[in-house]
Amino acid sequence: MKLFAIGDLHLSTSIDKPMNIFGENWHKHEKKIFSDWQNRVSEEDIVLVVGDISWASKLDDAMLDLNKIYKLNGKKYFIKGNHDYWWTTASALNKKFDDTMIFMNTSFQVIGSYALCGTRGWTTPNDIRFEENDQKIYKREANRLRISLESAKKSGFEKIIVIIHYPPSNEEGDNTLFKEIIDEYKVEHVIYGHLHGQESFEYGIKGLHKNTKYHLVSCDYLDFKLKEIEEIKLD
Structure with missing residues (x-):
């Protein structure tokens, strides 16, 4: 079984939101992503x-x-992004689909020998813009990550x-509550998105840091192709 990841699909079937305003x-x-998805992902992935x-x-x-997305191959796990205003609650969304579509928030799921944990996250402290309300949400989201990881442990x-x-982390790669919790629980893989454009891509933490592999999977960073994280053996 192969494990793939991608972020920031920004689908717009119901509204007129052409994404080419962000670059040709x-x-x-959507066609690029879905074509790659169906060509590389099997029903077991x-x-x-x-x-x-x-x-x-x-x-x-x-x-x-x-x-x-439901019609595409594989079992899918989702977390909420900052533009997913339609997202009600994970439990309510899970009732609308069978177990090939799993929506997550502070819970964890089992994938082979792995526990899959997740939360939305938030902007981390930085020198550009970080206000009192950001601090509140930042701490709340860090606590949600801890709850998810603690349950798995x-x-x-x-x-x-x-x-x-x-x-x-922020543009400077500073230590954050998220990174501290990730280090504390010895997470093997951290998979994230949100960043768009070459300048932003440069700031994203990638590769191996303190035994954790960080993967940026914004769809435009991946040239609209899914990233294969690793092959997982089911117990």
Whole structure:
């Protein structure tokens, strides 16, 4: 079984939101993503989708996009992005699909020998813009990540994957609550999105840091192709 990841699909079936205003490489981006998905992902594989799934503001509209993803190969796990205004609660969304579509928030899921943990995350402290309300949400999201990881540890899992929408550090690569928690729980993989454009890509933490592999999977960073994280053996 292969484990893939991608973020920031920004689907817009129900609204007129052409993404090519963000660059010509976004032209027909949905077709590029879905074609790669179907060519490389089997029904037995898993795809992690790390937020900013649909531009819709209401769930009924977002269902047009979610149903497109539902028809694609593999089992899918989702976390919320900052633009997913249609997202009600994970439990309510899970009732709308079978177990090939799993929506997560402070819970953990089992994938082979791994525990999959996740939360949305938030902007981390930085010199550009970080206000009092940001501090409040930042601490809340860090606590949600800790709750997810603690639940996995108490259930006996040593191998952990974290999916989070926002990058776990700022432009300077500073230590943050997210990174501290990731280090504390010895997470093996951290998979995130949110960043767009070459300048932003440079700031994202990538590769091996303190025995944790960080993966930036914004779809435009990946040239609208899924990233294969690793092959997982089912117990």
